[in-house]
Amino acid sequence: MEKKEKIGVYVCHCGTNIAGVVNVGEVSTWAAENLKDQGVVVSRDYKFMCSSLGQELIQKDIKEYGLTRVVVAACSPHLHEATFRNACKGADLNPYLCELVSIREQASWVHTDKVAATEKSKALISGGVSRVVYNEPLEPLYVPIHPATLVVGGGISGIQAALEIADAGYRVYLVEREPSIGGHMAQFDKTFPTLDCSACILTPRMVQVGSHPNITLLTYSEIEKVEGYVGNFTVSIRKRARSVDEATCTGCGICWEKCPKKVVDNVFEAGMGNRKAIYVPFPQAVPKYPVIDRENCTFYIKGTCKACEKFCPTEAINFAQEDEIINVEVGNVILATGYDPFDARRITQYGYGRLANVFTSLEFERLSNAAGPTGGNIVLRDGKTVPKVVGIVHCVGSRDKNYNEYCSAICCMQSLKFAHLVHERTGAEIYNFYIDIRAPGKGYEEFYHRLLDEGTHFVRGKVAEISDAVRLPGEEGKLIIQVEDTLTGNQLRVPVDMAILSAGLEPRRDAKAVAKQFGISCSADGWLIERHPKLDPVATVTEGIYIAGCVQGPKDIPASVAQGAAAAARILGKIMQKEIALEPIRASIKEEQCSGCRICNNVCPFNAILFHEDKMVSEVNPALCQGCGTCVAACPAGAISGTGFSNQQILSQIEGLMLLNIKSHKETVPA
Amino acid sequence: MKEYAYFPGCSLEKMAVSYHLSALETTKKLGIKLKELEDWNCCGATTYFYIDELLAYTLCARNLAIAEKTGLDVVAPCSACYKNMYFTAAHLKKDADLAEHVNFALEEDNLQYNGNVNIKHLIEVFAQDVSAEEIKSKVTRPLEGIRVAPYYGCQIVRPQKEKEDVEQPQFFEGILSAIGATPVNYPLKMRCCGGSLIISSRTAALAMVRNLLQSAVDSQATVIATACPMCQVNLECYQQQVNQEFGTNFSFPVLYFTQLIGLAFGIPPKKLGIGKEFVSIAPSLLRAGQSKD
Numbered sequence: 001m002e003k004k005e006k007i008g009v010y011v012c013h014c015g016t017n018i019a020g021v022v023n024v025g026e027v028s029t030w031a032a033e034n035l036k037d038q039g040v041v042v043s044r045d046y047k048f049m050c051s052s053l054g055q056e057l058i059q060k061d062i063k064e065y066g067l068t069r070v071v072v073a074a075c076s077p078h079l080h081e082a083t084f085r086n087a088c089k090g091a092d093l094n095p096y097l098c099e100l101v102s103i104r105e106q107a108s109w110v111h112t113d114k115v116a117a118t119e120k121s122k123a124l125i126s127g128g129v130s131r132v133v134y135n136e137p138l139e140p141l142y143v144p145i146h147p148a149t150l151v152v153g154g155g156i157s158g159i160q161a162a163l164e165i166a167d168a169g170y171r172v173y174l175v176e177r178e179p180s181i182g183g184h185m186a187q188f189d190k191t192f193p194t195l196d197c198s199a200c201i202l203t204p205r206m207v208q209v210g211s212h213p214n215i216t217l218l219t220y221s222e223i224e225k226v227e228g229y230v231g232n233f234t235v236s237i238r239k240r241a242r243s244v245d246e247a248t249c250t251g252c253g254i255c256w257e258k259c260p261k262k263v264v265d266n267v268f269e270a271g272m273g274n275r276k277a278i279y280v281p282f283p284q285a286v287p288k289y290p291v292i293d294r295e296n297c298t299f300y301i302k303g304t305c306k307a308c309e310k311f312c313p314t315e316a317i318n319f320a321q322e323d324e325i326i327n328v329e330v331g332n333v334i335l336a337t338g339y340d341p342f343d344a345r346r347i348t349q350y351g352y353g354r355l356a357n358v359f360t361s362l363e364f365e366r367l368s369n370a371a372g373p374t375g376g377n378i379v380l381r382d383g384k385t386v387p388k389v390v391g392i393v394h395c396v397g398s399r400d401k402n403y404n405e406y407c408s409a410i411c412c413m414q415s416l417k418f419a420h421l422v423h424e425r426t427g428a429e430i431y432n433f434y435i436d437i438r439a440p441g442k443g444y445e446e447f448y449h450r451l452l453d454e455g456t457h458f459v460r461g462k463v464a465e466i467s468d469a470v471r472l473p474g475e476e477g478k479l480i481i482q483v484e485d486t487l488t489g490n491q492l493r494v495p496v497d498m499a500i501l502s503a504g505l506e507p508r509r510d511a512k513a514v515a516k517q518f519g520i521s522c523s524a525d526g527w528l529i530e531r532h533p534k535l536d537p538v539a540t541v542t543e544g545i546y547i548a549g550c551v552q553g554p555k556d557i558p559a560s561v562a563q564g565a566a567a568a569a570r571i572l573g574k575i576m577q578k579e580i581a582l583e584p585i586r587a588s589i590k591e592e593q594c595s596g597c598r599i600c601n602n603v604c605p606f607n608a609i610l611f612h613e614d615k616m617v618s619e620v621n622p623a624l625c626q627g628c629g630t631c632v633a634a635c636p637a638g639a640i641s642g643t644g645f646s647n648q649q650i651l652s653q654i655e656g657l658m659l660l661n662i663k664s665h666k667e668t669v670p671a
Numbered sequence: 672m673k674e675y676a677y678f679p680g681c682s683l684e685k686m687a688v689s690y691h692l693s694a695l696e697t698t699k700k701l702g703i704k705l706k707e708l709e710d711w712n713c714c715g716a717t718t719y720f721y722i723d724e725l726l727a728y729t730l731c732a733r734n735l736a737i738a739e740k741t742g743l744d745v746v747a748p749c750s751a752c753y754k755n756m757y758f759t760a761a762h763l764k765k766d767a768d769l770a771e772h773v774n775f776a777l778e779e780d781n782l783q784y785n786g787n788v789n790i791k792h793l794i795e796v797f798a799q800d801v802s803a804e805e806i807k808s809k810v811t812r813p814l815e816g817i818r819v820a821p822y823y824g825c826q827i828v829r830p831q832k833e834k835e836d837v838e839q840p841q842f843f844e845g846i847l848s849a850i851g852a853t854p855v856n857y858p859l860k861m862r863c864c865g866g867s868l869i870i871s872s873r874t875a876a877l878a879m880v881r882n883l884l885q886s887a888v889d890s891q892a893t894v895i896a897t898a899c900p901m902c903q904v905n906l907e908c909y910q911q912q913v914n915q916e917f918g919t920n921f922s923f924p925v926l927y928f929t930q931l932i933g934l935a936f937g938i939p940p941k942k943l944g945i946g947k948e949f950v951s952i953a954p955s956l957l958r959a960g961q962s963k964d
Contacts (some may be wrong), residue, residue, distance in 0.1 A: 469858030
C-alpha cells in the first residue's frame, strides 16, 4: 500500500434490531483497537446511523479526520447503501469509497447466540475494512433518454399507460398483435362489482388512443427485434399485411358484409360465433380498418373471389400488400401483454369439449354479451334452451397443484358476476362451487352478499367431476356435478343444465420468449418478474423495461389500470430528467487478454456484450451491463473484471473475514 | 421378438384362467413372449399392506428381485398385482431406509433388489409397446358393430405415471378401435368396482356394481371389457345378487380385453377360455368374430 488510507467505521444499533443481539459498543471499540493497522482512525456506534443525525456524524468525521474511506456496519446494502453513499458524497468523498457491511441480515437477525453474533460482526467489519482500501472512486455513466416510449399490448393496462404518457406530451408507439386494441376487457359484458357495461367504459379510451396525436398505433403488429439499452432502444416492429390500405379505407363495412367466407371466430368470440374472412373483431374496433385473414380467405386459397375488392367503394383492398418492418427509437418500454385463459380441456374430468353444455368463462362472457352471438341470451349449446339450473365451478386450473398453484385472483368475482347475470336474465337456480370466496376489493364483499341475498347457492367444495352418467330420478338429460360439501361433510350429486368453468389466468404462451427478447425474466409460474414485489412492482431488473397488468401476475381491471398508470408515471419521471445516471458497477474486458472465444457473449443475461469481428475481441456495452459478474466468472482468460468487484477487493475481503489481517491474530492461527 | 417377465398372479391360476389363456394366445400372435417369473409369490393383494406394511413391501420386492435378475420388464395382467408392484418399486426408490430393511429380509433368500425393474400392466403392452397398426395387421375377424364398454377400473392408471391422463384416458378405446369394435362413451369407466368391499359391506358393493352395469346398459354397449380379474368377478358374478337387491334384470357379459382381441385375431374361442363365463356372451359377438370364415 503506497498511501495509508484513513478509515472511519460506523456501527449501527438499528434500535434493538442489531443491538438486541450484537454488542455494538464492543464491536466498535474492537474495530478501533484492532483495525488500527489497516487504517481505522475512528470507530463509533450510534442508535440509527441512517437518521440525518447519524449521517451528519459521518460527514463531520470525514471533514475533521480527513477520512478517505468509510465502512458502515448496518443493514443490507439493498436497503441503505444509497443513503450512506449519498452522505459521503455530501462531504465530498466519492460515494463508491463507502462500503456497507450487513450485520443485521447476516448477523443479528439470523443468530441467537449473542457472543457468536458479536464475534461474527467483528469479522464482517474486518472484511469490509480490508476491502474498502481497494475501492476505487467511480463516476456514474450518464446516458440521454429518448423521450418516446414503446407500449407492447393494447389491453386496458397498455391503453392506460399509452394515454398517460401521450397526454403528458410525449410520443408513444402502441403495438398490438390483434387487429384491434381492447384486449380481454372488450370481450366482457359487465365488470364486477359495479356491473358497468365493459364496452361502455372501455371504448371511449380506445377511441382516445386511436385519435391521439401523440400515439402511433400499430395493430396487427408484433415486435421483431429489440436492441440498445435504457434511454436508447431501437425496436423493429413487424406490421403484418392487413391487405387493406389504411389511407383509403373508411371502415364502411361493405367488404365484410359481402365476403362469402364464414370463419369460426376462436379469438374474440371464443369459438361461440362466426366472423368473415375479412373482418374487424367487433364493431367498436380501433382502428376501424378490417384485415383479411389470409389463411381462410378464398382468394388466397383458390385464387378467385375478390368480392371485397369488387364492392369496396374506395378501392382500399390490396391483396399484394406485404408485411412492413418499422424501426422506432424509444427510451423506455412497457410490456402489457396480458394473459391467456387456462385451457379447461386439460382438466378432463370436467368434460369441457366432451360434454356440450360445459362452458368456459370466456365463452360465457360472449354468451352473456349483448353484442355477442346470442345477443346476450343465456342459452344452452343448442342455441335456444334456457337453462333452469346452472352450476358455476370456481378455481378451474387455479389453486391446484396439478395445474397452477397460485390463486388467479379474479375468478371468485367473475363467478359471482356470472351468477348475477344468470339470475337476472333467466331466473335459473344457481350453484357456486367454491374452495374459498376471495373478495378483497372495494365493494367486492358487498357484491358477494348481494348474491347471497339473490338466493344463489354456495357449496364449499372442489368439484370432483362433471359427468353425463345419470342414475337417480330427476337426473335424466342433465349434467351431474359431483362434489363434497365440506361444510356438511356430504357428497352431493347436483344435476344442472349448464356448467360454467371459471377458468384461471395463465401467462401468455409466448411470455418466456417475450421476456427474453426484452432481457427480463419470468418466475417459475411464467409471469414476468418485477424488480421488487412490494416496493417496485412495475419496474424490472433491466433499466428502461417496465411491466403492467396481468403480464406481471393475475389481477383485476382496477389493478391493471393502476399498474399501467404507475409504469407511465415512472417513465415520465425518467423522460423529465432527460438523462439517466447508470451505476458504474460494470464489467470491462481487457482487449489484449481477450481471445475472442465469445463465451461471455452467450452467458450475459442482458445481451450487453458485443463482438468485434474485425478485431476478434468482445466488448461490454457499459450502458447495458448491469454488473452481475457472470461474464467475469465465465471468462477462461481472466480478461474481464468487474468494477467494484476486483479480485484484489474480494481476496482481501476474505482475508479480512478470516482476521488474517490482524497481526496478533495471525500468530494464533495454525499454519 | 419382444420378451417380458410375466407375473400372472394368483387369480390367473384358477378364477381368471381365461385371462391367462387369452393373454398368452394374443401376445404370441403379436410376436411377444411372456416368460413366466420363476418361483413367484402372491403380491399381497388388497389386504396385506394394511396388516404389515414392511412385510407386504418385502413380499412384492421378492418378485421384483427375481425379475431384476432376468433383465426384462415385468408384466402383470392383474391391476392389483400391477399396482402393488409399481408402487413398491416407487417407494423403494424414494425411501432408502425402507429399501435397506427390505433387502435385509431378502438376503434370507439370497436375493437383492436394486431398483432397476420396469413394471407394466398387460394393457400397457398392447397400448404402448405394440402399435395400433401392428394389432390391426393381425386382425382377421374385425369385431364390426360390436359396442364395447372399455372398463379401466381404478388401478391401472394409478399411481399416475408422468403426464399420464388419469381422468379420461383413451388408450383402451384405441385398442378396441384397432380390433374393429366400437368403444362406447362409458362415463363410469374409471370408477372402482368395489374391490373386496363385497366381504365387508355387501349392499354398498352391490350398489357400485349396479351403477357400473347400468351405465354400460345406458351407453348401449353389448359387452364390458375389463383388464382385471377382480373387476371381472365383481361385475359378472354378482349380477344375480344385484338383481335381487335392486329389482333389476341384468344379464350383461363381461370379458377380458384379451379375449376380445383374441376373437378378432381369429383364435378359436375355446383357446381364449370363452365358455367359462357365468353370463354367456351374445351369439352375435361370436358371429362377428367368425363372419369372415
